[in-house]
Amino acid sequence: MGTPDFAVASLQRLLGAGCQVVAVVTAPDRPSGRGLQLTPSPVKKAAEAANLPVLQPEKLRDPAFLEQLASYQADLQVVVAFRMLPEVVWSMPTIGTFNLHGSLLPQYRGAAPINWAIINGETETGVTTFFIEKEIDTGLMIFQDYEPIYPDDTAGTVHDRLMERGANLVLKTVHAIEAGEYPRTPQPEAHDLKAAPKLSRETTEINWNQPAITIRNFVRGLSPYPTAWTKINGKVFKVYAVSIINELLDPGFATLKEIVTYSLVNTPTNVGEAKTDGKTTIVMKVADGWLQIDSLQAEGKRRMTAEEFLRGNRLSLDL
Known part of the structure; x- marks a missing residue:
């Protein structure tokens, strides 16, 4: 069955x-x-x-x-x-x-x-x-x-x-x-049982006001299905992958994207707000630092990297 x-x-x-x-x-x-x-x-x-x-x-x-x-x-x-x-x-x-x-x-x-x-x-x-x-x-x-x-x-x-x-x-x-040789073991009693209830739209929305590691675990625990989601400019996006950024990035950059990320995360920003250069990078201020949105999907579109999305879409600085 x-x-x-x-x-x-x-x-x-x-x-x-x-x-x-x-x-x-x-x-x-x-x-x-x-x-x-x-x-x-x-x-x-x-x-x-x-x-x-x-x-x-x-x-x-x-x-x-x-x-x-x-x-x-x-x-x-x-x-x-x-x-x-x-x-x-x-x-x-x-x-x-x-x-x-x-x-x-x-x-x-x-x-x-x-x-x-x-x-x-x-x-x-x-x-x-x-x-x-x-x-x-x-x-x-x-x-x-x-x-x-x-x-x-x-x-x-x-x-x-x-x-x-x-x-x-x-x-x-x-x-x-x-x-005819198999155990039948009673399940142990535990006071700290963790449940696994059915997931719903309400329980898969990202709460950006949490620590970065909590949000990252949440996103990867829902990827690729049923997928975590959030709203950007009033539109719903699925979020497939995020990565944690150290707020005090090493200034010895190797790529242009690292320079962009450094400038974004070192700009004063309130928790729950996003920053983007409009070209390659979307970062989000969370409770204890920064997260970078690596992979997302707009309604009616395919899954994309942040850079692919920004090539054809404008994004304001606020989530």
Whole structure:
């Protein structure tokens, strides 16, 4: 059971190892693109390429879907990046249903664990397999695997590494269950649990009145999707990358851009205001220094570097 690319790697790993996948459950086809044509999910495409039966219920409690699902008499259900399952679904197999979660549980329970781990400045994350129970992301753990978060990582780069690490863990979990030798470890109680709630437009707007490192983590934790955003001259821009600038730059410059940046950040500016030379550089005064906007996207336009944007667009000094 899965829908996005993150789940495809696990399906393919199981198939490549000769596991008997009897059916795949994924989301219904959705309108996509300029023509709003119905588009299958990545998991559906992978399943059809492997000639597997595909179930696409609109409602997981639909009696017709439940009857069809039960007809496969699955021993085990594997869930990777899918919807929240009702008990009638996850309790159906004789062994149960396990889920792959993109964090080291019990930390970062919720819909966006990769994003929030980076936003919060973590230096390590991982993947967990666990049996699904009534309370979301709280079931008995089977295995965990760890993955570092590097200073220049984004949600996209960590996603791709966890996708592969998670696929390996799914296969390890299936083999252990098949052999009848697998742990069922209660999740430890913790008083400092960090949640990973679903991201929304309201929670992805940049607050420039924070420290530079906080904003940088926020931007890279949302890049490339769903992307942090801000308003420039009353227009909405997605911001994909920023870098921290030392306010007291070394005057031994090597490039014209460094000279420009030095002049911009050494001009008295209020927190939350921008400076630009109108040609190559956009910098923002934040709570404890300066940030440079490196990559952004105007509404209706493609993603650009700041220099590419400024070549064809005027930008006032105020955000």
